[in-house]
Amino acid sequence: MRELRYCEAISEAIVQCMAEDPSIFVAGEGVDDPVGTHGTTKEATRLFGRSRVLDLPNSENACAGVAVGAAAQGMRPLVVYTRQDFMFLAMDAVVNLAAKWRYMYGNKGGVPVVTRAVVGRGWGQGATHSQSLHSVFGHFPGLYVATPASPADAKGLLVQALRLDTPTVLVENRGLYQLTGPVPEEAVPIPFGRGRIARHGSDVTVVAASLMVHEAERAADLLAGQGIGVEVIDIRSIRPLDETIVCESVARTGRLVVADTSWARYGFSAEVAAVVAENLPGALRKPVRRLTLPDCPAPVSMPLEQAFHPNAGRIVEACLDLLDGGEVELSAFDDVASGVVGPY
Amino acid sequence: MTSTTHRGLLREMVRIRCVEEMLADLYRDEREIRTPTHFSIGQEATAVGVCSATRKDDLVYTGHRCHAPYLAKGGDLKRMVSELYGKQDGCAGGRGGSMHLVDLAAGFGGATAILAEGISVAVGAAWALAMRSTSRVALTFFGDGAAEEGTFHESLNLAAVRKIPVVFVCENNNYSIHSPLAARQPAGTTIWQRAQGYGMPAEYVDGNDVLAVHRAAAAAVEWCRAGNGPYLLELRTYRWREHVGPNWDRGIGYRTEAEVDSWIDRCPIRRATAALRAEEPAVDELVDTWRAEFDAEIGAAVAHAKASPFPPVEDLLDGAYEDALSSQPGRR
Numbered sequence: 144m145r146e147l148r149y150c151e152a153i154s155e156a157i158v159q160c161m162a163e164d165p166s167i168f169v170a171g172e173g174v175d176d177p178v179g180t181h182g183t184t185k186e187a188t189r190l191f192g193r194s195r196v197l198d199l200p201n202s203e204n205a206c207a208g209v210a211v212g213a214a215a216q217g218m219r220p221l222v223v224y225t226r227q228d229f230m231f232l233a234m235d236a237v238v239n240l241a242a243k244w245r246y247m248y249g250n251k252g253g254v255p256v257v258t259r260a261v262v263g264r265g266w267g268q269g270a271t272h273s274q275s276l277h278s279v280f281g282h283f284p285g286l287y288v289a290t291p292a293s294p295a296d297a298k299g300l301l302v303q304a305l306r307l308d309t310p311t312v313l314v315e316n317r318g319l320y321q322l323t324g325p326v327p328e329e330a331v332p333i334p335f336g337r338g339r340i341a342r343h344g345s346d347v348t349v350v351a352a353s354l355m356v357h358e359a360e361r362a363a364d365l366l367a368g369q370g371i372g373v374e375v376i377d378i379r380s381i382r383p384l385d386e387t388i389v390c391e392s393v394a395r396t397g398r399l400v401v402a403d404t405s406w407a408r409y410g411f412s413a414e415v416a417a418v419v420a421e422n423l424p425g426a427l428r429k430p431v432r433r434l435t436l437p438d439c440p441a442p443v444s445m446p447l448e449q450a451f452h453p454n455a456g457r458i459v460e461a462c463l464d465l466l467d468g469g470e471v472e473l474s475a476f477d478d479v480a481s482g483v484v485g486p487y
Numbered sequence: 488m489t490s491t492t493h494r495g496l497l498r499e500m501v502r503i504r505c506v507e508e509m510l511a512d513l514y515r516d517e518r519e520i521r522t523p524t525h526f527s528i529g530q531e532a533t534a535v536g537v538c539s540a541t542r543k544d545d546l547v548y549t550g551h552r553c554h555a556p557y558l559a560k561g562g563d564l565k566r567m568v569s570e571l572y573g574k575q576d577g578c579a580g581g582r583g584g585s586m587h588l589v590d591l592a593a594g595f596g597g598a599t600a601i602l603a604e605g606i607s608v609a610v611g612a613a614w615a616l617a618m619r620s621t622s623r624v625a626l627t628f629f630g631d632g633a634a635e636e637g638t639f640h641e642s643l644n645l646a647a648v649r650k651i652p653v654v655f656v657c658e659n660n661n662y663s664i665h666s667p668l669a670a671r672q673p674a675g676t677t678i679w680q681r682a683q684g685y686g687m688p689a690e691y692v693d694g695n696d697v698l699a700v701h702r703a704a705a706a707a708v709e710w711c712r713a714g715n716g717p718y719l720l721e722l723r724t725y726r727w728r729e730h731v732g733p734n735w736d737r738g739i740g741y742r743t744e745a746e747v748d749s750w751i752d753r754c755p756i757r758r759a760t761a762a763l764r765a766e767e768p769a770v771d772e773l774v775d776t777w778r779a780e781f782d783a784e785i786g787a788a789v790a791h792a793k794a795s796p797f798p799p800v801e802d803l804l805d806g807a808y809e810d811a812l813s814s815q816p817g818r819r
C-alpha cells in the first residue's frame with residue numbers, strides 16, 4: 144500500500160468525503176490560510192474554494208452552536224480547532240447541545256458535527272496550549288471520541304465520522320502529523336469502538352491512546368530484545384470503548400499498563416482500569432500501572448516539560464516493574480514528538 | 488516608569504525594539520528559547536503610549552502579544568528573558584513562558600494565552616480595585632481578533648453597566664494570524680464604535696503615533712480614575728514579523744510585500760524620531776547612543792538568563808495547589 148503522512152491522510156479523507164457529500168463544509172479559524180491547519184485543509188480549499196472551506200472569526204462559543212444549527216438542518220460541518228484547549232469555549236454547544244440533541248428532542252435525528260482538534264505538545268506549548276481533552280469529552284453520552292494514532296486511522300476514523308449521524312470529536316496530536324504509514328486509496332471507514340492490536344505479546348498489555356501508541360511500540364521493540372512480549376493495544380476510539388480487546392488481552396497477559404496523554408484522575412486510564420476491574424476480577428497478577436501526566440499543568444521550561452510527558456522509557460520501566468525484571472538503557476529514547484519545533 | 492516627554496516615549500520604544508530584535512535573533516539562531524513567542528516589533532507605540540499614561544500601581548493585563556506592554560509597564564527585563572529561556576528565576580519560574588509574563592511589583596498582572604481571557608480578568612481586577620475604593624485602574628491589551636470573542640462583548644457590557652474603572656486597549660493590527668479583519672468583521676463597522684454601543688466613550692487613534700496614543704490614554708485613564716466607568720481605545724498599528732516566532736513572513740501569501748513595506752515606512756520609532764528633530768537636532772545620534780546602552784543591558788540579561796539554572800525537576804508539582812498534599816501522584 145502507498146504511504147502517506149498523517150496530515151496527508153486527513154487531507155485526503157476530507158477531500159474524498161467532500162467530493163461525495165455536498166453537505167460537508169470545513170470551518171475554523173484560518174482553515175483557508177496558506178498554512179491550512181498543518182496542511183490538512185489546503186487541498187480542500189484549492190478544490191472546493193472558500194464557499195466550502197470557511198474561515199471563522201475568533202468566536203468559538205458561537206461557532207460551535209452555529210455548527211449544531213447547520214447540522215440540524217442537514218449540513219455536515221467539519222469544525223477545526225487549532226488547539227483543543229480552545230474548545231473549552233465551545234463546551235456548551237458541544238456538550239449541552241450536540242451531545243444531547245438526539246435524545247433530548249425525542250430521537251428524531253442527531254446533529255453530525257465533526258470536530259477535529261489539535262493537541263500541541265512540545266516546544267514549551269505550556270499550560271493552555273497542550274491539553275488533550277479526550278477524557279473530558281468521553282465523559283458525556285452522545286459523543287463519539289477518537290484518538291487516531293496512525294495515518295490509516297486518521298483517515299478511516301474521519302471518513303467514518305463524516306458518515307455518521309452522531310457528533311464526534313477527533314483528537315490529533317500534532318507530533319503525529321509528519322509520521323508516515325500505509326493508507327488505503329479509497330475512503331474506507333474505520334468503525335468507532337474497535338481497538339487494534341499494534342503489537343502482539345504475551346507478558347504484559349499496554350493500552351495506549353494517540354501519541355502514546357508509538358511510545359508503547361518503541362517500548363515493545365526494546366523489550367522484545369530482552370525476550371519480553373508486550374502487547375500494545377491502540378484503542379483508536381475512547382468512546383465507544385473497545386472493552387473486549389482490552390479484556391481479552393489482559394486475560395492472556397495478567398499485567399496491564401495504560402499509557403495516556405492526559406491526567407490520571409477521572410480519565411481514560413481510570414476508565415480502562417475500571418473496565419478490567421469490573422470484568423476480570425482476579426486476572427491481574429500485579430496492580431495496574433497508569434502512565435499519565437503528573438498532577439500539574441504543563442510547564443514550559445524544557446527539563447520540566449521533558450519530565451512531564453510520559454514516553455517509551457517510562458513504559459519500559461513500568462513493564463519491567465510489573466515483570467520484576469531487569470533494567471535497560473533508557474537514554475536512547477527521544478519522545479516521538481521531539482521532532483516538533485517552534486515557533487508555535 | 489517611562490518619562491512622558493516625547494523623548495522619553497521614544498527612548499522606551501527604542502528599548503523595546505532592541506529587546507525584541509535581539510531576542511528574535513537569538514530565538515532563531517540558538518533554539519534555546521523554546522516557547523511560542525509573539526513579537527510586537529512595529530507595534531511599540533501602543534504599549535509605550537498607553538503604559539506611560541498609567542501609574543505604577545495601576546494594573547495591566549494582556550493577551551499573548553505581551554512583551555511590549557510588560558516592558559512598557561516597567562516589568563523586569565532580566566526576569567522576562569529568564570522566563571523565555573525557561574529558567575528558575577524567570578518571572579513565572581519557567582512555568583509560563585512567553586505568553587504568561589507577570590510582574591506584580593510593576594503592576595503587570597499577567598499575560599494570557601487564550602484569546603480575550605485578559606479582558607474579563609482586567610474587568611474583575613478593576614472591579615476589585617473599585618470595591619476597595621482605591622483610585623487605581625486596570626487596563627487590558629488585546630488584538631482586533633480577540634474582539635470577536637463572546638467574552639469581549641460580555642466584559643464590555645458588564646464594565647459599562649457597573650461603571651468599572653477599566654481601559655480596554657485594542658491593538659488593531661488588521662490580522663488574526665493570517666486572516667484579515669475584513670474576513671472576520673463586517674465592513675463599515677469598527678471596534679471602537681461597538682464599545683460606544685455599550686455606552687462607554689471610545690476613541691480611534693493612530694497607533695503608530697506614540698504621542699497621540701499617550702494623550703488619548705491619559706484621558707482614558709483619567710476618566711476611569713474619576714469614577715466614570717470604562718473607556719475603550721482602538722489603536723491602529725501593524726505587526727511586521729510572522730504571527731508567532733522570530734521570522735519575517737514575506738511571500739507566504741496572506742499579505743502583500745507592498746503592504747508590509749508601507750507599514751515599515753510608518754515605523755513608530757522613525758516617526759517619533761522625525762517629530763523630535765526640530766527641537767532635538769541630534770536625535771539620531773541620541774538614538775544610536777541609547778541603542779548601544781540597551782544592547783549592553785539586554786546582553787547582560789541574556790547572559791544572566793543563560794547562566795541561571797533550570798527549575799529542578801523535583802519541583803515539577805509545586806504550585807499546582809497551595810500545599811503539596813492536594814496532589815496525589817499515586818502509583819505511576
Ligand SMILES: Cc1ncc(C[n+]2csc(CCOP(=O)(O)OP(=O)(O)O)c2C)c(N)n1
Binds near residue numbers: 201
Ligand atoms: C480562544 C482562542 N482561539 C484561538 C486562539 C489562537 N490564536 C492565538 S493568537 C490568534 C490571533 C489573534 O489575533 P489578535 O487578537 O488580533 O491579536 P494579534 O495576534 O494580531 O496581536 C489566534 C487565533 C487562541 N489563542 N485562543
